[in-house]
Amino acid sequence: MGRIARKKQHKGDKPLKEKYRTKRKTKDLDQIHVDMRPENSERLLNQDVDLDKAGAGQFYCLHCAKYCISKAALESHFRSKPHKRRIKALQIEPYTQEEAERAAGMGSYMAPKKVKVQTQPSKDATESTGLMDT
Template sequence: MGSIRRSKTKRRTRDLDQVHQDLSSKASVQKLSNQPLDESKPGLGQYYCIECAKYFETDFAKTVHRRGKNHKRRVRMLKEQPYSQAEADAASGLGVEKYMKFVQTYEQAKQEKDAQEKQKKESEMVIE
């Protein structure tokens, strides 16, 4: 009798909150994109998709993957803020004030980021 596929840990990838943490700082993104050569990983560890936490044999395989449905779905899921312990505490009634402050700072940061992206797009349009 074969093993149950859902319980195989070798097929398990990194969870969204772990990948979101990897993408949160530029240093970690730089570290993951410029890894040292490792013979035990596919493609010597040089072709790594950070969003999907997956290694590829060649650069072509990685670019084909980035155009694919699974990668786009994963990127869309990563745009949302991951579920946190503060959210769980607020749902149970503990630390609601602390959670509300967290939400306000997150929304302000998101607005600032959107404003910066808008200015960047406008400056690119002026240059062209």
């Protein structure tokens, strides 16, 4: 065994720290499905001004649970790969207790259903369409 092989045997607790790191922890998919309900989404998309949040809390991505600093940043986030991945992950119906019981052998298997998820419309687009209808 050479000097290099002997030296790299002890990793310490660094892999554990990286595994359980919660600094950039985001909402889970089932929590976002709850936020996507009409009564919750209306409240989240039309928040009061809060200077402690990025962009004063006015530019919020509902699907990623992320605040952006400006409208341009939000629009570029909608075109980004992480946002598109999150949209695709949200298209599968969240797990329920009934599905867990079926997996444990207390019922027959049913494939998860698809949920139609689209990127939220921007505030200016909804306001301009409202003006065109009148």
